[in-house]
Amino acid sequence: MDTLRLMHLFTRAVDLGSLSAVAREAGSTQPTVSKAINALEAHLGVRLLERSTTGLLATAEGLRFHERARRLLDEYEDALADVRGHARQAEGLLRVNAPVALGQFHLNALAREFLALHPDIEIELILNDRFVDLVGDSVDVAVRLGGPLPPDAVARTIAASPRALVAAPSYLAQHARIERPDDLGRYEFIRFAWLPAGDEIELHRGAESMTVTTRGRYRVNNALAIRDSLLAGAGVGLCPHWLVHDLVQAGQLVRVLPAWSGTPQQVALVYPSRRYQPARARLFMDFLAQRIGALPGLTAAIDR
Missing domain, CATH: 3.40.190.290 (D-Maltodextrin-Binding Protein; domain 2)
Structure with a gap:
């Protein structure tokens, strides 16, 4: 069993919300992708996805597995790049959370600019004014404006x-x-x-x-x-x-x-307190650290 391939198909199914979309992306067919995910569920002994006529919904177990599977796949790809002696091309889905006003005024445009620089990265920008659960909501990077920070996260003040x-x-x-x-x-x-x-x-x-x-x-x-x-x-x-x-x-x-x-x-970038951060997240945080402090009404942090 090619477990890494099955994990990749599953994570993309959760990201895209459609087995057909995964099949198109992988150059395969919907029945083949469905069979692969069924095999992964049988191997794990748990149901990962609930399927319906309107789409896919990850189960509670599926959400937990998705978070760790994404991290494992990213680490594997970076390890391959390291042993081959070259930097890995950043790719994949990046989930970003930010306050509504800052997102509307600035982050929306910055996200599009970042995508133009990195054609293999996808961004899902979620704008709301509540503190999200970084791990539970599979958020890679959150932008915080002042206030207390989650205890299970790492913060980097940028502006x-x-x-x-x-x-x-x-x-x-x-x-x-x-x-x-x-x-x-x-x-x-x-x-x-x-x-x-x-x-x-x-x-x-x-x-x-x-x-x-x-x-x-x-x-x-x-x-x-x-x-x-x-x-x-x-x-x-x-x-x-x-x-x-x-x-x-x-x-x-x-x-x-x-x-x-x-x-x-204070403007801070917040991410889950884990040892590993995918290349796409590191790139995006560096990009925001350079750009946000130069926006009107903001000043760059002295120590980033």
Whole structure:
């Protein structure tokens, strides 16, 4: 039994969600691929895939095996390249997770640029504002914006974005002038939901720091919704520059208490805490480390 071949067909079936697609890719037929995966299931003594008229769905055992099989196949290919004395051409599927706003504004374009440089790599970019299970969701690289990091992961900080208090001119025109940080408690404050600090924000002016308790009736777990709400004149917000720099430049939002700023938002690449990372993941992380810090509203980390 060619176990490595069977493992490859199975991992591609999970990646593509179709036995027919795997057959086309392998230059084979759908019945042949199905027979091969059946043989692998018989060898392992577990069902890996649930088949239906609408497609394929990996079982719980299949998901666990898929993660480890992908890693084993990547290590095998790199070992072959090493013993032959040449670098392996990066290839295969790369699963990337990122926040919605950063993905829409920047990562979507960067992913396409990366694909143009590496024609044998595929990217599945999943955008959401929740912390995913890197291993359970088979994520190779996740982009994190501040906040606590998963305990079962390795993080690489690549950039930071200053944070400033901003509001629409229309909102400020309807309220008394904000002269000091303590005044913020009298204004509607729009913030991200589920923040560990709740309504408290930390502001800095040079070496001076202070914590302010804000007040707001609207909290939302999406940065784009915060941006739109501030633009509509719903209140004041503390936002990273990458999210609002264009609106500030256009005068659609203005700085509030410009001498004060929030703690910079760190941008980190997070990946599962395992010894081996496939070549495609290493390439993509190096690419993002070079590019993200040069984007508007972001600065490269001093120590990557």
